[in-house]
Amino acid sequence: MLFSQSNSLYYHKTPQNINIGEPIEISQLLFSELNILNGMLYFRNSGEISYQEVEMVLVDGKWVGLIPGDRVTSKGIEYLTVL
Numbered sequence: 057m058l059f060s061q062s063n064s065l066y067y068h069k070t071p072q073n074i075n076i077g078e079p080i081e082i083s084q085l086l087f088s089e090l091n092i093l094n095g096m097l098y099f100r101n102s103g104e105i106s107y108q109e110v111e112m113v114l115v116d117g118k119w120v121g122l123i124p125g126d127r128v129t130s131k132g133i134e135y136l137t138v139l
Contacts, residue, residue, distance in 0.1 A: 097121030
């Protein structure tokens with residue numbers, strides 16, 4: 057189960073068609089003139105104590121991070137982004 061949040065400063069669409077064992081692309085589009093220098097994507101399996109992290113990159117005006125397929129299990133994924 058996935059939920060997304062959006063407001064007037066950014067847009068995040070919940071990933072669709074998630075398959076166990078396949079990577080998940082997480083993207084976030086900002087509606088701001090702020091000069092964002094970097095982004096991090098934090099993720100964990102549901103119920104785990106700590107998060108793993110991957111760096112996000114700016115691609116065609118949106119920040120993108122990839123959750124590796126070996127972390128996508130039937131337990132579900134919890135994630136957050138920090139820009």
